[in-house]
Amino acid sequence: MSGTPRWVHPRFWLPTLVALLAAAAAWTWVARENPYVLPSLSSVGQQFLDQPELYLTNAWTTLQEALLGLLTGGVAAALLAVLVCESTIFRRGLTPLAVILNVTPVVAIAPALVVAFGFGMLPKVIVTGLITFFPVLMNTVTGLRSVDRHVLQVFRTVDASRLDVLLRLRFPSALPYLFSALRVVFPLSLVGAIVAEFSAAGAQAGLGTLISVASSNSQLDRVFAAIACLAAMGSLMLLVVTTVERRALSWHDSQHR
Template sequence: MRNSGFGTLYWAGRVAPHLVIFAALITLWEIAVAQGWITSIMIPRPSKIGVAIANLYVIKGTIWEHFFITLGEAVFGFLIGAVVAILLALFSSLSERFERYVSPYAVVLNVTPGIALTPLIIAWFGYGMGSKIALAAVICFFPIFVNTLTGLRQMDPDREELFRSLGASDRQVFFKARVPAALPLMFAGMKIGLTTALIGAVVAEFAQATAGVGVLMARASFQLDMAGSLAALLSMTLMGLLLFYGMELLDDRVVFWRREARMSSVSRAKARAWMARRGQKDEKKNMGGETK
């Protein structure tokens, strides 16, 4: 209980300064617009943005359908791009010849501006969700590919030598040594890729769409409703944060050995599971002995 109290005070001490600074900035912004120092047509008051957010999420509730459409486009595009990128990185790490043929195309795809590909992708995949998913997949591909390949290339020689000395095969060395060692960089690439997938989906919505948060923002901008436009923009920010911290949580669960607290928790859980299995085995042996 005492440690919990100290932990609460510690986090309160870290969060409080940020809240004070944020409140001061919002107050200064409100005063600046009210006094005419900033044109309200271009930059509305924070209070008006708050009203627009309330309309989107609570009063009218128009955001929800568009929010989940954009979220779905980003997630599906990310899954497609990530699967292709990881598979190509795996094959490239196993064969230098394969990497020589694949890497130039990956670089060309990365240096080509995504917004320039938008008209072509819309022409190929149509005006529905397919074009948004495709652009999201294309944009998120490169960071996942590069990070995964880099992680697979950075093998610790001592670790590999240890596996070899224990009689591990090439397949076991790859999947039980190289792949786990590459996971931190792989997840770093997927965090970047997930947020860029959202950018791709929104860019495609700006180009041509009938639903999505990008559509809401474009409509508000055309109507010079800057408060509604910024409310839609903040909705995109919220979506990006949800995606990023969702991947951060998955990273924490999968690559648990990088964090001491998480490592200790997993070790204790595995120890309890092992003790439970051992107790069940002992109980079965005792029951078998009594039957005899």
């Protein structure tokens, strides 16, 4: 029926269910044949039942680092994208620096940031911001410059100001590109936070720290329980971005295909 929600239909949820069951079966077989490579799913689940507060507390720490870094890197990238789009001087001067920053291994920078700023949240936020900065910058620049030239000519014909062109034409045009970047960088921000936690050997909280300590003690079930938390967090973040995108871009062709 036309009024039935899409998620009710088996074609919506059945492929995902089959894929998850197949992955669980493969995991169970590997864990049984190679217990020193993969822990059993039951032992991973038992970790959550035995110490739920341990994973919730560390997950919250990592999530804060990821979101703050994403906010910092995303805002900086969006502002710089506007400058690059509006000014040829800024485009020629700042784009090469952004490329250099992108190709610089963040893993190599992270220990120096820990030395400079200590084991608190700041170096982790900086690392996450650096990782998420470039995708947002390039997609936003592409979106701002992808306006229809005929429509742009109409704006110029009516003597629209640069601010009007930016807010009423360029920004709506950039939204699909921006959300495309956000679908990538939201889960990627978790990677940045974990990389920073790995580099901060003295850190006391975070899933990265939990994974590092558990690995050194050969606690595979704890390692994979923390990884499962990260996977769940990344999936939830992606779901939030996708939901907001559908509502914000309900007028765009990409949402009606």
